[in-house]
Amino acid sequence: DIQMTQSPSSMSASLGDTVTITCLASQDIGNYLSWYQQKPGKSPKLMIYGATNLEDGVPSRFSGSRSGSDYSLTINSLGYDDEGIYHCHQYYEYPYTFGAGTKLELK
Amino acid sequence: QVKLLQSGAALVKPGASVKMSCKASGYTFTDYWVSWVKQSHGKSLEWIGEIYPNSGATNFNEKFKGKATLTVDKSTSTAYMELSRLTSEDSAIYYCTMAFDYWGQGVMVTVSS
Numbered sequence: 001d002i003q004m005t006q007s008p009s010s011m012s013a014s015l016g017d018t019v020t021i022t023c024l025a026s027q028d029i030g031n032y033l034s035w036y037q038q039k040p041g042k043s044p045k046l047m048i049y050g051a052t053n054l055e056d057g058v059p060s061r062f063s064g065s066r067s068g069s070d071y072s073l074t075i076n077s078l079g080y081d082d083e084g085i086y087h088c089h090q091y092y093e094y095p096y097t098f099g100a101g102t103k104l105e106l107k
Numbered sequence: 108q109v110k111l112l113q114s115g116a117a118l119v120k121p122g123a124s125v126k127m128s129c130k131a132s133g134y135t136f137t138d139y140w141v142s143w144v145k146q147s148h149g150k151s152l153e154w155i156g157e158i159y160p161n162s163g164a165t166n167f168n169e170k171f172k173g174k175a176t177l178t179v180d181k182s183t184s185t186a187y188m189e190l191s192r193l194t195s196e197d198s199a200i201y202y203c204t205m206a207f208d209y210w211g212q213g214v215m216v217t218v219s220s
Contacts, residue, residue: 042212044202085150095168097154098154
């Protein structure tokens, strides 16, 4: 199975900060990588697909990038509405797998 | 708009089975794969498997073969997942998702005697 090593597992940042969450794929997954945001008690919400493509309706403060097997989600101008758990997900190969999640809190 | 409405929470005894539903609306049900995802301990996600409603074709995570059964009813645009021989390890929230673009609200399954 493809392992997605996500870091950090949790982080705390201030209003207006820029934060980056990363996922390292254990093998090549091309650009078959999505990012989801999950609020407490809610289902995951697609934010980024194809590693770099912003889902409709998602603020442009969110961006995705790739460097080799490293995938990153960057959030600029952090706001309180950005708190939650962020998950990466590879859909290149079965079984589809997810990172362990990053809990983002605002100070 | 696309909606996936899942059945309610379930409390089941060890060794029993549970069947949950996912009713789709707002899109052509038979055109998209429906996946099922497990969330344990409120954080990590696991892909269980997927079903293509048009043909009933399925793909599974090996870990859930023999545990999960996926079916659909095209007449009601509803997908089902049945989990068998339940243990405490199966206590979790289970989501259905249309091609990972749209997600149901989740079903909390608690396995307890």
